[in-house]
Amino acid sequence: MNVTYIIGAGMIRFGRYPDRLVEDYASEAAHAALIDSGLDPRSIDLAVAGHSSQGRVAGQRVLKELGLTGIPIINVENACAGGGTALHTAWMAVAGGFHKAALVIGMEKMEKGLIAGNPSEYEAILGKTLPAKYALRAKRHMREYGTTAAQLAAVSVKNHRAGALNEMAHYRKELTLEEVLASRPVADPLTLLQCCPTTDGAAAVVVVNEMLARRAQRKPVRIAASVLGSGAYRNTKNDGISSDDDITARAATRAYEMAALGPADIQVAEVHDAFTIGEILACENLALCPRGEGGRWAEQGITALGGRVPVNPSGGLLSRGHPLGATGVAQVAELTWQLQGRCGARQVEGARVALAHVVGGSMPGVGSGACAIHILTN
Amino acid sequence: MNVTYIIGAGMIRFGRYPDRLVEDYASEAAHAALIDSGLDPRSIDLAVAGHSSQGRVAGQRVLKELGLTGIPIINVENACAGGGTALHTAWMAVAGGFHKAALVIGMEKMEKGLIAGNPSEYEAILGKTLPAKYALRAKRHMREYGTTAAQLAAVSVKNHRAGALNEMAHYRKELTLEEVLASRPVADPLTLLQCCPTTDGAAAVVVVNEMLARRAQRKPVRIAASVLGSGAYRNTKNDGISSDDDITARAATRAYEMAALGPADIQVAEVHDAFTIGEILACENLALCPRGEGGRWAEQGITALGGRVPVNPSGGLLSRGHPLGATGVAQVAELTWQLQGRCGARQVEGARVALAHVVGGSMPGVGSGACAIHILTN
DSSP: OOOEEEEEEEEOOOBOOTTSOHHHHHHHHHHHHHHHHTOOGGGOOEEEEEOSSSOTTHHHHHHHHHTOOSBOEEEEEOGGGHHHHHHHHHHHHHHTTSOSEEEEEEEEOOOSOTTSOOTTOHHHHTTOOHHHHHHHHHHHHHHHHOOOHHHHHHHHHHHHHHHTTOTTOSOOOOOOHHHHHHSOEEETTEEGGGBOOOOBEEEEEEEEEHHHHHTOSSOOEEEEEEEEEEBOOSOTTSSSSOHHHHHHHHHHHHHHHHHTOOGGGOOEEEOOOSBHHHHHHHHHHTTSSOTTOHHHHHHTTTTSTTSSSOBOTTOHHHHTOOOHHHHHHHHHHHHHHHHTTOOGGGOOTTOOEEEEEEEEOOBTTTBOSEEEEEEEEO | OOOEEEEEEEEOOOBOOTTSOHHHHHHHHHHHHHHHHTOOGGGOOEEEEEOSSSOTTHHHHHHHHHTOOSBOEEEEEOGGGHHHHHHHHHHHHHHTTSOSEEEEEEEEOOOSOTTSOOTTOHHHHTTOOHHHHHHHHHHHHHHHHOOOHHHHHHHHHHHHHHHTTOTTOSOOOOOOHHHHHHSOEEETTEEGGGBOOOOBEEEEEEEEEHHHHHTOSSOOEEEEEEEEEEBOOSOTTSSSSOHHHHHHHHHHHHHHHHHTOOGGGOOEEEOOOSBHHHHHHHHHHTTSSOTTOHHHHHHTTTTSTTSSSOBOTTOHHHHTOOOHHHHHHHHHHHHHHHHTTOOGGGOOTTOOEEEEEEEEOOBTTTBOSEEEEEEEEO
């Protein structure tokens, strides 16, 4: 297995782009990543595009816009984990020696009924939508660990504060705890401002082998671990809400092993905060904080910028936004810039080890179907 | 790069299944492949699912039906080349040593406006649909090489004759040349019976490393080459219809090189005959027959069962049917069985080297966006 690096990252400012084609703004993100890498575009010999519902050969439409010809491309879908899955696929291709330089594109335009679900998703039809599922997990966390509504809301306050510092975030507005708690209830205990907004976006990174990394214009970021987590397709605790913990925890164990690093080594993380409770559970399942402590850590600022383990310095899904396939790539773009010390006001000082986590593809009764974890070092 | 094998294949009979969920019949195909392989399902450590428009995490829905838990899965989309792309992705994962045994699933339910196209497909809106594009290529072939309408139709007659011998084919009815020529015109010179039908289906193969191949219950089939071809996104001859030749020819060159074999070594092939002219062009672009001779070869039976180079012994897309993501995997299932000598009345005697070819993802003005070629040996 060859050592693999990220040498460039780019994204568009996340937001709402009803009048633009997804291939238009995704090619803008890809172009930015190529420029950032300094690599001769003719060195790129593979593209992998992650997206969920952008029609056929969407990645090819981006390459056509870019004018990048003669490059094989794989379009990858794994719901909210699609961007991380695209990076994982590209990582295998480069780490396995099949390709030298891969362009990874994550993109989504959120206007095609992406929340409508599959014909077999009887749960959603009956009202157990994604917010409801996360709300059940929040309720359970409150009962089991004494997590409070204010601690849940603190995650949103924290991430919006970081997002306000990120020129690529969809929402760049700080929120008070009161505003978050007083916003419209979506699924108790989750209020509107504890749910990620509807956001279009695209991000891209350039993944290369060691030889090309040596020639990079900026400090290359090493992919120390790339793990695609698997769904259990069953309720391990027979409670209908714990499988998501399981998928992240199992993938994290493999990722730490692959990187020969432990959770205590992680200095900055981007995790899947589609809902506030999501970040709390992710921090616990990734063992960044003790089980049950996620809410308190957010409240006490331990996971805030300037805290001991900053989580979602980009603003996360809550503030930067969550265009499904784009999210996993945007996380890794953020962490690449963090490890290169290029994040300005939201820079995590001296960060050398970072972790990105996406999870998604919720399935009736059995939790999520995919989870991608990457550990990056500089 | 590790040597990689196929040790099992399965599919459902292709046809119309309006009342069945795609995950239902795809799990049936995957189950058949697992049984065929004789492998303990717990050895499978990766799944790759190829499909074009089956909603989010469709592969996970199949694994859930199968009861296969704890396996990471990548959903892959590359239009008509999606099945071949899924196999290529799994091949990289196993050949690169990342996984030991991969389940590759190709599947499609053709009821979601798959032909409607993307918002940017202005050509289709203006009438240059896929049949029209292939018709232009047929017209050109007739003018340049003297190919006749009867030669085009001979491809359909040949493939329906083979399909009649394939219990997995959608259409199992022999056709006469007169019937093909007299069927309703779709896009001159292509008549209805020269276009693939609308077909639902699923197929699966099990890809393993050498260690597991050694223990297989049947003779393993070696993947001698796996190539994902890239789109040029431009008209190399500035004529709007030749880019498809280019994508296949370039991928074929790389595949022959990887396999250290030449076109003359191919003893049986499954190629992309979505339209009769497609098979003729594929045979020429793959260098299985001289440029311009594809029509004559079909007419003279050289590419028929019993001929020198049997092409599409399964019946091809014309007779077996063409459920987008399923096709590439079904081709490889057929060739696996051919190389294992298990094809009964449609067996190509003594076949030891086989080639599978899919091409698709037609894009405005610039031809196809993906082409996957696999060379298999026994």
